[in-house]
Amino acid sequence: MDLVLAGVIAAIAVVVIVAFKLIWRVAEPNEAIIISGLGARGRDTLGFKIVTGKGALVLPGFQSARRISLDSRVSELEVRCVTRQGIPVHVRGVVIYKVGDDLVSIANAARRFLGQQKTVDDKIHQLFSGHLRSIVGNLTVEDLIINRDALTNEIRTTSADEMIKLGMIVDSLQIQEIEDATGYIANLGRPHAAAVASAARTAEAQRDQEATGAEQEAEIKKAAAVRQARIQQAGYQAEMDRAAAKAGQAGPLAEAAARQEVVVQQTSAAELEAQLAEKRLEGEVRKPADARAYEKVTLADADRRASVAESQAEAEGIRLRGEAEAEATRLRGMAEADAARALGLAEADAIKARADALAQNQEAVVAQQLAEKWPEIVEAGAKAFSNVDHMIVLNGAQGIEETLAKVLTLGGTGLSVARSLLNGSVNGADAEAIIKSTESRE
Template identity: 40%
Template structure:
């Protein structure tokens, strides 16, 4: 539209000419909207409100008298309020590049002043403190020319060839290097330990694998050997059982033969010997009685004594038979034969005694005694 002007978002439109709406300012400030401007009676100019940058590279002397070269960057702009725009427009509208030059000079002066009151150690270790103090001291001066500072960054501090900062940093560098070496050594040691542990694990795994393989191989070999020996072992066990059975059979046959020999030879011989012994004992007892009777010349007493002693003789014979180890081959029949023989012998002796008693009654005493002396043994 003819005569209508609109400033950019980062610009302030300054309209000079006329008196309406300007107040105490030499021009009217328009931001954020447009305005009608008479091309004949009014003049329009634009002031940037964008962010600007100024660099400072200044040689400064510290409180210790050490020269430092300080490099800094300042970010600034024209204030958004009408007063700041008017102040900046009156000073920089015709040459807006001068804002960066003037700002750099202002900050250079304040930077030299503040560094002169600080030591190198403070400047190096407390850069933010330095920047804050420079901003605080320059704020009022920058406001007078309509500028505000957003930030101040100290880029570098250089002591030239004096080596002060390097000497100051040497202990820290040595400590850092020492810590770095320690850390490197620890890392190397940890790496070596890890490698050794890995090697040990691998060796242990290999050992366990070898042991398992050896055990498996041994088990297979044992199984194969047992399988190969199963047949011969079974045959040997069978043969051993046969030999054992044959040995037991032979032992049983020998025991049976021994029992047969005892029954057929030893026991009959022992029984015969015991019978002869019993008869000998009876004969001796009979002769003893006859001798006693002859000595007394009393036949009647002899006969009566013999009769009285006959049960004792038979008892002694039976006692001798009871003590003998006699094996009766014919069972009850054999036992009956032995008992019958003893009884028969007793009866024979008793009959002989009776005959002698009858003869003694008819014969004279002397003849009877003589016959008693000549009485033979009883079978």
Template identity: 40%
Template sequence: MFGYRVPSPDEAMLISGGRRGLGGAPFRVVTGHGKFVLPFFRKVRFLTLAMCESEVAETCVTRQGIALTVRAVIAFKVGNDNESIVNAGQRFLSDQDQMSVLTGRIFAGHLRSIIGSMTVEEIVTERQKLATEVLDTSKAEMAKIGLIVDSLQIQSIDDGDAGYIDAMSAPHKAAIQRQAQIAQARASQEAAEAQQEAARNQAEYQRQTAVVQAQYQAEVDQAQARAAQAGPLAQAHAQQEVLLAQTELAQRAAELRQQQLVAEIVKPAEAEAERIRVLALAEAERMKIQAEAAASHDRVALDRMLIDQLPQIVKEAAGGLQGANVNVLNGADGLGEIAAGLVGQGLTILDSVRKNLGGSQGKDLEAKSGRVEIE
């Protein structure tokens, strides 16, 4: 838009002409927003608010009279308040690069002043103290020209060819070297001990590995030996089982042969012997019977004759009972007993006759005699 101007975020817009600025400043300060500016009647200029840098390399003499070259870097910028912007704008608006030159000169003067009151040892060992004192002493002066310092860094301190700093650091270097040597020796010793420990561990590991390998090899050998023996043992076991089976088969064959021999020879022989014995007994019995028959041929004839006469004898014995008073006590049984008694008497007579005739044996004729009461 024509006549409307806006400053960058790191810039301050200075508008001159027309009304004066705050506090009687010759221009108005605008930051962070735009402003309508009448052309031809107003003039606009921009002042940087960005961070600037200034380097300082100054030769300073210490309290001991030793010249030191001090190198430092100062980071600064224009203050954000209107007063700082006005002060800086009035001094550096036409040539803003002069801010770095003037800042370097200001800090160089303060460095020479502060270093002149310090010893080399203090400067070397207390750099932060040096930077702080330089900042404190330059703060008011920098504020007058509208600048503020963010940081001051002492980069290096050099005494040239004087060798004072080297001499000062020699004991520390010696101590450091000694400590370094001790540390190196300790490290070497620890390294040697570590190597020895590693060697021992390696040897122990190799020993354990050898033992394990030997055990494994022994187990493998045993397994191989068992495997090698397994075949012959199995074959021997199989042969033993075959022999046992053959032995059992032979025993069964022998038993079968024995049974066959008994069936074929012994049993027929026993049967033949039994047949012969029976035949012999039969023959002996036949001869005995023939002998007895021959011896008793005549006796049989006599017995037959007596048997033929037995009814007559019984009849004669019964005749003696005629006219006798016989009481039969038990009925029909009593009559049977009487008859049997008569027959028995007849047989007794017959036997007596036989004995008297020749003493031959006969068959006993038994008869039950009844209970007869004769009056």
């Protein structure tokens, strides 16, 4: 009896447990249970009950319980857009989203996606693609590259209201890549890439130069160390050689030192003898000679002074005689000038008188003057024959007289010569020249 009762009780317990499991629903941490049907009312009069993180009783046949995932979802974005510059770009990104944890978000998601959760990714992709195209259309390629954070924030802001309505929240939005088929972005990067490459080459060249300089400096230091070591080795070897040579020369050096000492003593003795001889020379020769020299110098100085005095007296006498002679010469010149002036006046008077007489009786004056100057005229005529070495004269003395008469009477020449002689303007030599000129014309 007891066993039957125990069995019945166990059976009832099993039935109760099985029935409880059938009507009790527990929500996992990453899901929410939406209970609808008889008596399912939420706190906000939603018309259904939302259960998260706990269990709830569900009456089969009267109530329905369905689950909605609260896991994060990933939607990859691949959108072809056109920038404000008209350049087509291909934007790749990723958006991580989920149903919000609050009851409002769960209710909104339940109303829209409950039973259609497989289509959520496609709808979210379309939503973000539309917003991305709209935002990119107002930006340049440079803005897309430089300000990706601004782009993502703009997308979040513009899609926030729609995501709330869908009961979704965005955990993360990333723009992964922006491509263009025209090569615009690549061309934008080329100057910078070239500058970076140039800087890299410059830096590499500098590093190579520094490395080469360091290597060369190390080689120089190494060579200097080797050189210093060799110099020290050579110095040590030289010291050893000097020590060996010094040791080998110890005997000869001692002998040479002994000989040197002898020479020093001999030199000292010779110097003493020389000093003694010099003292003797000083007393016997040099001092008497200096006395005689002093005497001669003194006498010579006295003679020189006497000669100077005598020369000065003679010079004074010469000066006085010169002044006297100069005075005499001056007086004599004045007397001669007076005599010449008187003579000139007398000659001028004579010339004037002769001119006056010539004007009154020219022929008589000429005859008188010819008579006075006849010897000179004859002498002048005879000089015409002075250069004749041999002369043949016919008719003897008569021929000579005829020749001389011819010379004196040729044309008016004789009279010209006579008048020139009378006037004193032609001397004997000029008269001879006049006669020779006449002979040459004949």
